Amino acid sequence: MVTPEGGKGAPSSASHPPQAPSLCSHPSILAGLPTGLSLPPRAPPPCSFPKGQRGLRVPDPAGGNGLLGGHLRAILGGAMEITVAQWVLILFLIIVPLLYEWSASFKYFCKMTFYNGWILTLAVLAIPICAVRGRNVENMKILRFMLLHIKYLYGIKIEVRGWENFNIKEQYVVVSNHQSSLDLLGMMEILPGRCVPIAKRELMYAGTVGLACWLAGVIFINRKKTDDAISVMSEAAQTMIKDDVRVWVFPEGTRNHDGSMLPFKRGAFHLAVQAQVPIIPIVMSSYRDFYSKKEKKFSTGKCMVRILPRIETRGLTADDVPELTESVRRTMLSAFLEMSGEARDKDPGGGQ
Numbered sequence: 001m002v003t004p005e006g007g008k009g010a011p012s013s014a015s016h017p018p019q020a021p022s023l024c025s026h027p028s029i030l031a032g033l034p035t036g037l038s039l040p041p042r043a044p045p046p047c048s049f050p051k052g053q054r055g056l057r058v059p060d061p062a063g064g065n066g067l068l069g070g071h072l073r074a075i076l077g078g079a080m081e082i083t084v085a086q087w088v089l090i091l092f093l094i095i096v097p098l099l100y101e102w103s104a105s106f107k108y109f110c111k112m113t114f115y116n117g118w119i120l121t122l123a124v125l126a127i128p129i130c131a132v133r134g135r136n137v138e139n140m141k142i143l144r145f146m147l148l149h150i151k152y153l154y155g156i157k158i159e160v161r162g163w164e165n166f167n168i169k170e171q172y173v174v175v176s177n178h179q180s181s182l183d184l185l186g187m188m189e190i191l192p193g194r195c196v197p198i199a200k201r202e203l204m205y206a207g208t209v210g211l212a213c214w215l216a217g218v219i220f221i222n223r224k225k226t227d228d229a230i231s232v233m234s235e236a237a238q239t240m241i242k243d244d245v246r247v248w249v250f251p252e253g254t255r256n257h258d259g260s261m262l263p264f265k266r267g268a269f270h271l272a273v274q275a276q277v278p279i280i281p282i283v284m285s286s287y288r289d290f291y292s293k294k295e296k297k298f299s300t301g302k303c304m305v306r307i308l309p310r311i312e313t314r315g316l317t318a319d320d321v322p323e324l325t326e327s328v329r330r331t332m333l334s335a336f337l338e339m340s341g342e343a344r345d346k347d348p349g350g351g352q
C-alpha cells in the first residue's frame with residue numbers, strides 16, 4: 001500500500017476514494033498534478049509546530065500507521081494540534097463560567113473586580129471630556145451620566161423617595177450613610193446639580209478615577225492629618241457660598257459593612273454651621289439582601305434611597321455641633337432601620 005505518508009507514490013484513484021486533503025496541504029498544490037504521478041516524499045505539514053515549540057498532538061485512534069490512522073492524520077494533521085496556551089484558554093473559558101455559577105465567592109470577586117475595572121475604564125473616557133472645562137464642579141454631571149447605567153449591569157433596582165426635599169435653590173450639605181463603594185450607584189442616582197463629594201485623599205491616587213474626580217471638583221481630605229482636613233473643610237464652607245456649590249459628606253468617615261451606622265464625625269456639621277446652610281440627610285437602605293463583603297455575596301437586588309427633609313442650621317454655632325450631629329444621626333438611623341426592614345419585606349429573596 002502506498003500512501004502519501006509513506007512517500008512511495010500516490011494511491012490509485014480507482015481503488016480508493018479520493019484522498020481528502022490535509023488541511024495543511026493546500027489543494028491548489030495538488031490540483032495541477034496528473035493522476036498516477038508519484039509524489040516526492042512529503043515534507044512535514046507546513047502548519048505543524050516549528051522545531052522546539054511545544055504542543056499537544058491529538059492521538060491517532062488507529063495506532064498511528066493503519067489506513068484509518070493514516071487518513072485521519074491526513075485529515076486532522078496539524079489542524080488539531082493545540083498549543084498549551086490554547087488549552088489553557090479553553091479550560092479558562094469552561095471553568096470560569098462554571099465557577100461563576102457555582103461559587104458565590106467567585107461571583108463576588110468577579111463582580112467587584114469588574115465594578116472597579118469598569119469605573120477605571122469609564123474614567124478614561126470621562127477625563128478628556130472633563131478636561132475641556134478644566135477642574136469644574138459641572139464635570140460631576142459627566143461622571144454621573146457615565147455611571148448611571150451600572151445599576152442595570154448589576155441588576156440593582158434603586159427606588160428613590162423624597163425628591164421634593166431637594167427642591168431648594170440655595171446651597172446645602174448632604175450627609176449620607178456609607179456602606180460600600182456601591183454607594184456610588186445611589187449617589188449618582190440622585191446627585192443634585194453643582195454637588196461634589198468629600199473624599200479621602202487616597203482616592204486621588206486611584207489612577208484614572210482619581211484624575212476624573214479631581215477634574216470634577218471632588219474635595220480631597222487627608223484623614224491622617226486632622227488639622228489639614230479641618231482647614232480643607234473650612235475652605236469648602238467659603239467655596240460653597242462663593243461659588244454656589246453643594247457638598248456631599250459621608251459623616252461615618254469610612255465604609256461600614258455591618259448593617260448599621262457608625263458614630264458620626266463632626267466635620268460635615270461644622271461645615272454646614274460655618275456656611276450657615278441646611279443639611280439634607282440621605283439614607284440608603286441596607287444592601288445585606290444582595291451584597292455582603294463579609295459573606296462574599298453579590299446578587300441582584302433592590303435598594304431604597306430616601307431624601308429626608310432639610311435640617312436648618314441658621315443661627316447655630318460650633319457649640320451646637322455635637323447635639324446637631326447626634327440628632328441628625330438618630331433621624332437617619334431610624335429611617336435606615338425602617339427602610340431596611342421595608343426593603344427586606346418587599347424583596348425577601350434578595351432579588352435573585
Ligand SMILES: CCCCCCCCCCCCCC(=O)SCCNC(=O)CCNC(=O)[C@H](O)C(C)(C)COP(=O)(O)OP(=O)(O)OC[C@H]1O[C@@H](n2cnc3c(N)ncnc32)[C@H](O)[C@@H]1OP(=O)(O)O
Nearest residue numbers: 122123199200212226229233250251253265266267268270
Ligand atoms: C467615571 C469615574 C467616576 C469616579 C467616581 C466619582 C465619585 C467619588 C465619590 C467618592 C466618595 C468617597 C467617600 C469617602 O472618601 S469617605 C471618607 C472621607 N470623608 C470623611 O472622612 C468625611 C467625614 N469626616 C469628618 O467629617 C471628620 O470630622 C474630619 C475628616 C474632618 C476630621 O476627622 P478626624 O478623625 O481627624 O477628627 P475628628 O472627627 O475626631 O475631629 C476632631 C475635632 O475637630 C472638630 N472638627 C471636625 N471638623 C471640623 C471643622 N470643619 N471645623 C472645625 N472643627 C472641626 C471635631 O468636632 C473634633 O472636635 P471635638 O468635637 O471632639 O471637640
Ligand SMILES: CCCCCCCC/C=C\CCCCCCCC(=O)OC[C@@H](O)COP(=O)(O)O
Nearest residue numbers: 116119120180181184205206207209253254255
Ligand atoms: C494605578 C492605581 C490603580 C488604583 C486602583 C484603584 C481601584 C479603585 C478604582 C475604582 C473605584 C471606584 C469606586 C470609587 C468610589 C468609591 C469610593 C469609596 O467608597 O471610597 C471609600 C471611602 O469612602 C472610605 O474608605 P475606607 O472605607 O475608609 O477605606
